[in-house]
Amino acid sequence: MNLTDRVVVITGGAGGIGSALARRFAAEGAAAVVVADLDADAARAVADGVGPVAHAAALDVTDEEQVRALVADTERRYGRIDLFCANAGVTTSGGVEVDDAGWDRAWRVNVLSHVYAARAVLPAMLARGGGYLLHTCSAAGVLTAVGDAAYTTTKHAAVGFAEWLSVTYRDQGLRVSALCPQGVDTPMLAEGLAAGHLGARVIAASGAVLSPDQVADSVIVGLAEERFLILPHPEVAAYALRRAEDPDGWQAGLRKLVRRLRA
Ligand SMILES: NC(=O)c1ccc[n+]([C@@H]2O[C@H](COP(=O)([O-])OP(=O)(O)OC[C@H]3O[C@@H](n4cnc5c(N)ncnc54)[C@H](O)[C@@H]3O)[C@@H](O)[C@H]2O)c1
Helix, strand or coil: CCCCEEEEEECCCHHHHHHHHHHHHCCCCCCCCEEEEEEHHHHHHHHHHHHHCEEECCCCCCHHHHHHHHHHHHHHHHHHEEEECCCCCCCCCCCCCCCCHHHHHHHHHHHHHHHHHHHHHHHHHHCCEEEEEEECCCHHHHHCCCCCCCHHHHHHHHHHHHHHHHHHHHHCCCEEEECCCEEECCHHHHHHHHCCCCCHHHHHHHCCCCCCHHHHHHHHHHHHCCEECCCCCCHHHHHHHHHHHHHHHHHHHHHHHHHHHHH
């Protein structure tokens, strides 16, 4: 898929990766870019910066009615949605001690919102014989996010759901990509580093921290090639292979890195 004349919705569009996608999609010639975020003011600022093809929408992705309404409004304005980017995400920066409300929020934002988006866009996309879903998951969805149990668990679930969609609907024209970056220089990572969270320190020590614009570059290539896994950090493929071939050795290596960072 290329972006020329495409109608695109991006959730979490006011954030680091979402706003970079919005700018890049507009630069690639998208017909409309809907920047949807819980933070309506920030979404408006991003849309204003992107220009006339963009407009902002207030959206809580954990509220199915709001997701349905946004999809219906976009289809009414522009006639269709070509690409829906389920990109909003949250971390917990904790382990098993995180309370149920924290686990529930991670589940709702990182996984259930992808289900709500698919339910809302699939009927029209399948009726038209195609469409594209880009789910921002994480390298945590194919590896492990040290220091964040709920993030690891829900991002694995997000990759699983994206794969299920792709296997189930690809023959009906639906294309699905799971975007799985490692460290990206956004408020999410910056706040973790500022707070000294172990997980953020492990990410920073594990490889390059990419700019959101570099992630957007990878997304453009991944969408053009219609790849299921989009890996802005190519080493994540090698890590995933090592993990699959030798889970015990892989985990021993991670524990060694954690011990070094804690020392
Ligand atoms: N930054 C990284 O290192 C990194 C690495 C891998 C994956 N990711 C994933 O990338 C995605 C984007 O994260 P980012 O790094 O740009 O972080 P970010 O914090 O800059 O952006 C996240 C955005 O999601 C929005 N959001 C949160 N809850 C929402 C809700 N209920 N409804 C609507 N919007 C909501 C926030 O307001 C924010 O604008 C997330 O899914 C994240 O898990 C980030």
